[in-house]
Amino acid sequence: MASHRWMERAASVIFSLAAVACGDGGESGSLPAPEADKSPETLAEEALSPPAASRSTRGPAFHYEGSLADAIEFFRPHAGGNGRSCATCHRPEDNFALTPATVEARWQRLQQRRRIDPAADDPLFRPIDADDFANDFTTLRTKALVRVTLPLPPNVKRADDPAATTTTVLRAVPTVVNAAFTAPFQADGREATLDSQARAAIRSHSESTNEVPAEVIAKIVRFQRDLFSSVRVARMSRALDEGVVPPSAEPTLDAVERAGRRTFDEFCARCHGGPTQTRNTDARFLPVPARGPLASGAQAFVNVFVGTPRPPPPALAPPLPPTPRFFDGLPTAGLADTAFRVTLPSGATVPTATSDGGRGLVTGDFREFGRFDVPTLFGIDRTAPYFHDNSAPDLDAVIAHYQAMFRFIAFLDLEGGFFAPEANGQGCAPGACGIRPVPDAEIGPLKAYLRRLGR
Numbered sequence: 001m002a003s004h005r006w007m008e009r010a011a012s013v014i015f016s017l018a019a020v021a022c023g024d025g026g027e028s029g030s031l032p033a034p035e036a037d038k039s040p041e042t043l044a045e046e047a048l049s050p051p052a053a054s055r056s057t058r059g060p061a062f063h064y065e066g067s068l069a070d071a072i073e074f075f076r077p078h079a080g081g082n083g084r085s086c087a088t089c090h091r092p093e094d095n096f097a098l099t100p101a102t103v104e105a106r107w108q109r110l111q112q113r114r115r116i117d118p119a120a121d122d123p124l125f126r127p128i129d130a131d132d133f134a135n136d137f138t139t140l141r142t143k144a145l146v147r148v149t150l151p152l153p154p155n156v157k158r159a160d161d162p163a164a165t166t167t168t169v170l171r172a173v174p175t176v177v178n179a180a181f182t183a184p185f186q187a188d189g190r191e192a193t194l195d196s197q198a199r200a201a202i203r204s205h206s207e208s209t210n211e212v213p214a215e216v217i218a219k220i221v222r223f224q225r226d227l228f229s230s231v232r233v234a235r236m237s238r239a240l241d242e243g244v245v246p247p248s249a250e251p252t253l254d255a256v257e258r259a260g261r262r263t264f265d266e267f268c269a270r271c272h273g274g275p276t277q278t279r280n281t282d283a284r285f286l287p288v289p290a291r292g293p294l295a296s297g298a299q300a301f302v303n304v305f306v307g308t309p310r311p312p313p314p315a316l317a318p319p320l321p322p323t324p325r326f327f328d329g330l331p332t333a334g335l336a337d338t339a340f341r342v343t344l345p346s347g348a349t350v351p352t353a354t355s356d357g358g359r360g361l362v363t364g365d366f367r368e369f370g371r372f373d374v375p376t377l378f379g380i381d382r383t384a385p386y387f388h389d390n391s392a393p394d395l396d397a398v399i400a401h402y403q404a405m406f407r408f409i410a411f412l413d414l415e416g417g418f419f420a421p422e423a424n425g426q427g428c429a430p431g432a433c434g435i436r437p438v439p440d441a442e443i444g445p446l447k448a449y450l451r452r453l454g455r
């Protein structure tokens with residue numbers, strides 16, 4: 001079998017690729033050929049075993065333990081569809097996420113090809129979810145955001161069209177690396193398994209109406225389950241699958257990185273905790289009336305105020321004093337709001353307007369608007385930009401965002417008892433939640449540690 005030698009190597013090698021040449025003076029002539037010109041076999045093989053010379057500290061580095069046959073299905077356009085494969089959006093050179101630089105490089109390449117061949121095509125650019133309704137693909141090109149259409153819960157109505165049964169949000173393409181342990185899937189957790197996720201993606205992004213053979217889905221799922229940010233993370237994941245105590249996924253740390261870990265444990269592990277760094281076990285971040293206690297080890301969706309408008313909301317309930325605008329000046333995705341009217345269990349109706357309702361658009365629970373799934377941070381240094389709307393260009397922007405969030409929560413805690421036990425079911429006494437911004441001197445070490453996570 002042709003792939004045999006390849007598979008042997010796959011078990012022991014961490015594959016890495018150089019970043020696509022663009023923005024570094026790379027000429028558009030050196031851009032990679034669009035995938036339409038190559039077979040899925042070639043694409044999968046190239047993605048997973050690049051020449052050693054192209055390794056770099058930038059760009060992707062991942063560990064794949066599976067077979068080439070599984071990988072090929074991730075790169076094969078879906079039968080009866082619009083020419084897209086999973087890898088059309090989940091790009092190997094972007095660590096199986098999608099960056100604006102990659103989109104723009106492909107767009108420029110397409111324009112170049114069209115000068116020679118007016119029928120030249122690239123399946124990334126499809127009106128179904130990428131075109132801004134104006135066929136100019138600006139949002140995709142500048143922000144790498146894809147339009148996702150969601151059914152509305154019965155109690156949630158769009159203010160502009162109360163009869164509408166769906167709404168759209170613009171979302172980043174997340175990596176599928178480490179998908180073995182990041183369920184539930186999508187920024188709002190609406191897909192429970194990789195199987196249902198793959199079927200939904202084929203319908204919505206590839207517009208395929210064909211019944212997809214179970215064997216194809218199984219291969220796509222296996223490919224994702226065998227793709228990790230490092231061999232250590234792979235071992236940790238296998239142990240979790242087998243129900244044994246997982247070994248630490250952490251590489252050997254130097255003194256600065258160890259200091260960064262202590263900062264991480266205090267400020268970040270509340271949500272990005274546990275062996276998979278996806279577990280929110282801290283009820284202080286659920287300032288929700290009558291939510292009730294969170295079971296120990298439970299996963300919860302949380303609002304870290306990434307979408308817009310950011311706090312303070314215009315009608316923050318009294319008795320809160322005027323709240324400083326902690327988030328002003330930080331980058332946002334600059335997306336338009338959609339206004340909704342949400343009917344509460346009491347029968348009362350409340351208005352809200354947001355760039356992305358997150359979990360609230362899935363459950364219809366007003367308290368869950370703005371909440372998102374907690375992503376794993378393994379391999380995080382390779383998947384900028386960050387957040388569900390790609391609003392943070394780098395880790396500095398992420399940390400600046402959290403500093404604003406910590407200041408905002410500390411303010412509310414002191415001024416309003418936002419986190420008081422009676423407010424959240426099990427929180428802390430007003431002013432005693434212990435939430436504070438990260439001290440300046442700890443930010444450098446924290447970043448050093450983040451760059452080592454999952455490597």
Ligand code: HEC
Pocket residue numbers: 084085086087088089090129146148171172173174175176179182184185186187188194197198199201202205206220224
């Ligand atoms: C048009 C671009 C596009 C294509 C094609 C595409 N995806 Fe995605 N994928 C996305 C976007 C955007 C999201 C985030 C959606 C959300 O959060 O609502 C996503 C999310 C995911 C996730 C969730 C990851 C997580 O951690 O939550 C997985 C897994 C995934 N895609 C796998 C696939 C597979 C498998 C295919 C092929 C069958 C595929 N995708 C095709 C754009 C795409």
Ligand code: HEC
Pocket residue numbers: 187264267268269270271272280285301302303304306307372373374375377380383385386387388389398399402438450
């Ligand atoms: C209150 C829970 C919570 C805390 C505390 C928290 N995070 Fe997050 N984190 C989240 C959630 C939820 C998201 C997804 C937000 C979104 O996309 O809108 C996220 C997203 C991220 C992302 C982007 C991931 C990606 O793939 O785009 C990074 C990086 C990150 N957090 C780092 C940190 C760091 C560093 C800290 C500590 C300073 C921290 N987080 C503290 C809940 C938390």
